Amino acid sequence: MVDTSNIAPITRTAFAAAEAMPDALGRFGRFGGTYAPETLMPAISELIAAYEEAKRDPAFQAEIDELATHYVGRATPLYEAKRFAAEAGGADGPRIFLKREDLAHTGAHKINNALGQALLAKRMGKPRIIAETGAGQHGVATATACALLGLKCIVYMGEVDIQRQSLNVFRMKLLGAEVISVRSGSQTLKDAINEAIRDWVTNVDDTFYIFGTVAGMHPYPMMVRDFQSVIGREARAQVQEQTGSLPDAIVACVGGGSNAMGLFYPFLNDESVEIIGVEAGGHGLESGHHAATLVTGEEGVLHGSWSYVLMDDDGQIVETHSISAGLDYPGVGPELSHMKYTGRARFVSITDEEALDGFKLLCRTEGIIPALESSHAISYAAKLAKEMGSGKTMVINLSGRGDKDMHTVADALGVTL
Amino acid sequence: MTDTATSTSRIGATFERLREEGRTALMPFHTAGFPTLESSKRIIRALIDAGADLVEVGVPFSDPIADGVSVQGTGQIALQNGTRLKDCVELVRQLRTEGITAPLLLMGYYNPILKYGVERFVADCAAAGVDGFIVPDLPIEESAALREACVAHNRDLIFMVAPTSTDDRLVAAAERGTGFLYCVSVTGVTGARDSMSQTLGDYIARVRAHSNLPLAIGFGISKPEHVRQVGELAEGAIVGAALINALNSVADDEKPAKAAEFVRFLRGE
Ligand SMILES: Cc1ncc(COP(=O)(O)O)c(C=O)c1O
Numbered sequence: 001m002v003d004t005s006n007i008a009p010i011t012r013t014a015f016a017a018a019e020a021m022p023d024a025l026g027r028f029g030r031f032g033g034t035y036a037p038e039t040l041m042p043a044i045s046e047l048i049a050a051y052e053e054a055k056r057d058p059a060f061q062a063e064i065d066e067l068a069t070h071y072v073g074r075a076t077p078l079y080e081a082k083r084f085a086a087e088a089g090g091a092d093g094p095r096i097f098l099k100r101e102d103l104a105h106t107g108a109h110k111i112n113n114a115l116g117q118a119l120l121a122k123r124m125g126k127p128r129i130i131a132e133t134g135a136g137q138h139g140v141a142t143a144t145a146c147a148l149l150g151l152k153c154i155v156y157m158g159e160v161d162i163q164r165q166s167l168n169v170f171r172m173k174l175l176g177a178e179v180i181s182v183r184s185g186s187q188t189l190k191d192a193i194n195e196a197i198r199d200w201v202t203n204v205d206d207t208f209y210i211f212g213t214v215a216g217m218h219p220y221p222m223m224v225r226d227f228q229s230v231i232g233r234e235a236r237a238q239v240q241e242q243t244g245s246l247p248d249a250i251v252a253c254v255g256g257g258s259n260a261m262g263l264f265y266p267f268l269n270d271e272s273v274e275i276i277g278v279e280a281g282g283h284g285l286e287s288g289h290h291a292a293t294l295v296t297g298e299e300g301v302l303h304g305s306w307s308y309v310l311m312d313d314d315g316q317i318v319e320t321h322s323i324s325a326g327l328d329y330p331g332v333g334p335e336l337s338h339m340k341y342t343g344r345a346r347f348v349s350i351t352d353e354e355a356l357d358g359f360k361l362l363c364r365t366e367g368i369i370p371a372l373e374s375s376h377a378i379s380y381a382a383k384l385a386k387e388m389g390s391g392k393t394m395v396i397n398l399s400g401r402g403d404k405d406m407h408t409v410a411d412a413l414g415v416t417l
Numbered sequence: 418m419t420d421t422a423t424s425t426s427r428i429g430a431t432f433e434r435l436r437e438e439g440r441t442a443l444m445p446f447h448t449a450g451f452p453t454l455e456s457s458k459r460i461i462r463a464l465i466d467a468g469a470d471l472v473e474v475g476v477p478f479s480d481p482i483a484d485g486v487s488v489q490g491t492g493q494i495a496l497q498n499g500t501r502l503k504d505c506v507e508l509v510r511q512l513r514t515e516g517i518t519a520p521l522l523l524m525g526y527y528n529p530i531l532k533y534g535v536e537r538f539v540a541d542c543a544a545a546g547v548d549g550f551i552v553p554d555l556p557i558e559e560s561a562a563l564r565e566a567c568v569a570h571n572r573d574l575i576f577m578v579a580p581t582s583t584d585d586r587l588v589a590a591a592e593r594g595t596g597f598l599y600c601v602s603v604t605g606v607t608g609a610r611d612s613m614s615q616t617l618g619d620y621i622a623r624v625r626a627h628s629n630l631p632l633a634i635g636f637g638i639s640k641p642e643h644v645r646q647v648g649e650l651a652e653g654a655i656v657g658a659a660l661i662n663a664l665n666s667v668a669d670d671e672k673p674a675k676a677a678e679f680v681r682f683l684r685g686e
Binding site: 025033034035036037038039040041042043045184185190191194197198201202203204205299300301302303304309311313314315316317318 | 478479480481482483484485486489493496501502527528529530531532533553554555556558559576577578579580581582583586590601604605606
């Protein structure tokens, strides 16, 4: 357990402002909301009420904490990556810490949210769980939580993702989930979400939709953020314990934004902390084949919320590209959209190739194989380390481990397994 | 021909006339740009010539979360054809130029409308002769901007209600919607179904208790018996996926004739 005795308290007044987000309609400033079919609206109200009630119930929180400790393996370590820092920033570079979500059960941060929502589903008496997945990490996390709690689990996954993440498909099936291939549209994460929403509309009475990121309709952006913010609460305490102060910068990759919001949220009111989100630059922004929604997108409505979106000039959502399936999404969470709009965070992009360089660098210097998603944050952090100077501290969210990406990386490196 | 604003909408007047005639409104849905833009115009004409009372013109969208495979398929083809929102508006304008007087509604998702600009979109639609809008991913809570524009340009904004809608949501939809209420027959997405829900009568009675608007029932209607059943409960029957399935059973150049045949089939003629 982390000793919190010498840690700066999260400032009350400032934090109250952040806590007030979203408002009753699910708005983070101009972003968020509930753009959902009428059939779902009563279920969404029911979900909001059930979540608010559970959040106030100490027994619910205790149940989560218990599983977090003994099942997920929390707190995850905050590990100082000294050889990586030396290689990336040189002798005068910053101290670099990795928040080791890759060590959480199932190998990524996704379990924090999946368990929280599965416990809520059980509390609400919903026996049937649906989920979407891109990389397969959220699908695996949801299948895991359902196996643990005895819930029926159906996972929607784009056919393209099924091909590139076959290992995770097999894991989900072993865990007792049914994996349904989605062949509409671009056959990736956004289409899996469409299909999961259609299932929810159809089976709303007995079905709970465990959504995997901080995007989508209210209350998901709030609820997923709350379940993931354990990452930032731990990291904020751990970094102060190890360095005696708050970090100068915190960095996370952004797909829909759940690992990023999870790390960022407890730091929102620490004004000295620079917040940086790293999106997928794919083949490069100028190529048009990327998933850099906050860097290049515009305001619109996708999957039930107002946020930055990648669209064409007719408002059609465009197909994205990233080497990492988990970042391959044309939308992003409304709270991150708000943070871009207000300037509280800045957002950058890293190409496939740069992500692979980051991937290899961490493997070689630290003996840690990161997920390709997380490799985007690693790669940007390596760039930033060169500019930051000495006496500074940076925390990177290592959102997941890279075992699932072995085939993709081997392919990219021209190796036949 | 541009449309002059009148206090009674063309949709309202049509339901009024049908009520006097003791008939149920038959309201087919057809996606603009399916199988091509020109062909979709011929299909819509054929629907009206064969006796459709109002037509919902579907606007294709890349991510239609409330639609089943039939409607999704037509949207995908329309997008591949390059159909854009402005083409859908232009389609209606051309139908008006050709003398079509039946109410024409646009049914589509919110993001293309947002991108076009809500106020400009409604203004252009009003000038083209579009009578109203159905936006499946825009619940009452988020509808203020579109509603305001519809009031300004005297267009109808039709809200959907569902079997899951609570009484206070039915009240809100009845208060804020105009034209008619779109009663989704089942909890589900669009798609042809073999039979109508057993509990449809109770649900429609509940809607009726909270609203004075004409009621149109949609989702799943595929047979003349369904249209007859719906006619006993509501003022209108909306048919989408079943028409698409019928159109898909014939070659593209036979689709307009098939559309007309399907309208007569549903009417029990
Ligand atoms: C390891 C890992 N990191 C990051 C992501 C991206 O999701 P988010 O932006 O919600 O954290 C994923 C998604 O699958 C993932 O598996």
